[in-house]
Amino acid sequence: MKVLHVVTLHTPTNAFGGPTRVALNLARGLRGRGVDAELVTLGDGFPEGALPDEVEGVPARIFRARHVLPRFEVSGITSPSLLAGARRLVRSADVVHVHLMRDLITLPVAVAALQCGRPLVLQTHGMVDPSDKPLAKVLDALATKRLLRRADAVLHLTEWERTDLEAVVGEGNLARPVRLPNGTALHQPRVRSGPPTVLYLARFQTRKRPKAFAEAIPEVLRHYPDARFVLAGPDSGELAGTLETVRTLGVEKSVRHVGPLSHAEALEAFRAADVYVLPSVDEPFAMSLLESMSVGTPVVVRESNGLAPDIERSGAGRVVRRPEDVGKAVLELLDDGANQAASQAAWRLIRDELSLDAVLDVLQDVYGTATRERSPASSPRSASGRS
Known part of the structure; x- marks a missing residue:
């Protein structure tokens, strides 16, 4: 055929x-x-x-x-x-x-x-x-x-x-x-090491709400001063505004912008992260979420995400109703016990339902x-x- x-x-x-x-x-x-x-x-x-x-x-x-x-x-x-x-x-x-x-x-x-x-x-x-x-x-x-x-x-x-x-x-x-x-295919689960790392990996466009990611950074830093935040993905008009938000909040020393990534590089970025955040609205079924969970990295999404019911039901991450709740959700998932439980749930969700x-x-x-x-x-x- x-x-x-x-x-x-x-x-x-x-x-x-x-x-x-x-x-x-x-x-x-x-x-x-x-x-x-x-x-x-x-x-x-x-x-x-x-x-x-x-x-x-x-x-x-x-x-x-x-x-x-x-x-x-x-x-x-x-x-x-x-x-x-x-x-x-x-x-x-x-x-x-x-x-x-x-x-x-x-x-x-x-x-x-x-x-x-x-x-x-x-x-x-x-x-x-x-x-x-x-x-x-x-x-x-x-x-x-x-x-x-x-x-x-x-x-x-x-x-x-x-x-x-x-x-x-x-x-x-x-x-x-x-x-x-x-x-997606299952990949080798990641092993946590080093300072906490929080990842945004998507296009920088209005619907993806990258500024909501940036606005959550100060709340996380108050509890984890050594945390690192990675911004990755191609620009579709929102990159400059996102970086300006980072500068306005005074958190640029904790943020690394790496630009677009190849598929192999993206998988490594998911594996290196402790939490993946995709604050987009009306997101049908993001492949980036599947690939993050395929290496056992927990995720944070908005409730209008097509995968939100599966993530909430399985415990593979956190679902937030408002953009201002992103920071709190990240903090919950940086706790060692919660992170391990969500990591295992994410990997099982891919294995059992979304392979x-x-x-x-x-x-x-x-x-x-x-x-x-x-x-x-x-x-x-x-x-x-x-x-």
Whole structure:
């Protein structure tokens, strides 16, 4: 079986975050099971003529990103060469798995898959929700609604996300919804050593609320004067304000800004931390939280996070209702006994409920159903749920 994973963007600094990470994890996991999985995406930030042909061991067809509508940021990038070859690309696959958002890449490729009769699986990562924005309305009328109605399966992270998709497409019109949580591999649990370390690792953008992390630092320092705070991730407009908050609070000597990290570097950062804080609001199902817990590092999240119920139920960290409660939650988790208990709970949560293997089992069943329900003549080769 050949599966194309189509996602909007890949950059050297992992600027697009979760959707690309999920696509890579799934493709790499599928390849480990004998499935011919490839990545199709745009590349940005690479030297001219130096687009990679593989990412973390996954074969990749990466097209140079063209910023045709700069004011719309990621939604405004495209590639004429990818669009021109989209039908040929999808015809080469048994399943087209599109990590869908309202943009000029994933929407056209998904439409091409429908037109060519290829089994189409959509995964929206919380990126398609009811919107009154003019561009969203236009794209919904042209493509989004039709895709959500006619795909072979629509993967959602939470019931909240499924409800949002129903609101976009009309109640009862969503094509075969399947809950598929994000998953990750288990990693060697970290061992605490040295002064307490608290980590923020995410894009610096308004929704992620990095300033809430910075504002919690003085409260933690009052109890742990030697504590260290690490700021990591690409800038999406909030870095300068976050660093200014750090300076205004007079805590810059305790803070280290390390910028964007590779996946391997991110795992090391999670392993070196005692607590990982992601104070973002309306976060669907952050991969960074899974990877932190996969090494046994407890987490602090807001209650609107899609993983908050799992974290609270399992004891894998703390869930806060208000940004001003972040400092108190971090202090609770820096206690040796509480940290050890939360660390073990986090690792068990990944092992028992959110492992990549469990996710792949569900995904291959989805692929199998999609290919069986299509006419055999529509597939370029024999297809089955497991390959």
